[in-house]
Amino acid sequence: MGIEEKLPAGFVLTTLEQAAGYMRKSSIWPATFGLACCAIEMMAVGTPDYDIARFGMERFSATPRQADLMIVAGRVSQKMAPVVRQVYDQMPNPKWVISMGVCASSGGMFNNYAIVQGVDHIVPVDVYLPGCPPRPEMLLNAILELHQQVQHSKLGVNRVAAARAAEAAALRATPTHEMKGLLA
């Protein structure tokens, strides 16, 4: 983060947000990181059939220090959880996380003591991708969704205001135990 964090809200900051968002979304490098069967589908997006290179993302970084996207592909065991967090902590800011598959997002069919019941207990997740396993096309769709988020992300005072609005919305949300339908 640099001078853009100090700029007051207004035309200059809005223009800078758009330029920074465009550059950031066009230069995302994923970390080399796979936990279980979902990782095979993640690897498939690097093949010519799916061609993640069209987004300039074919370089899966072997070190977290040169990566800004973590794709959590597969179930996260309790033993692996601190490692996942350490890899995340070693990635430079700004950074993003895609939770790929039901196991990473909620524990999936592994409803037991050995598996973390959702990787969002460990790291903040930007996009949840359903499926077991999600097809490579679905991962590409999640990446496009993330690109939209990155393109429209806020900077400086606008970011503080957006964080406050999100927190207020979360506090107003209906508690899970009062929800109806599938969650009841």
Ligand code: SF4
């Ligand atoms: S969601 Fe399915 S494919 Fe992915 S890690 Fe879990 S069991 Fe494997």
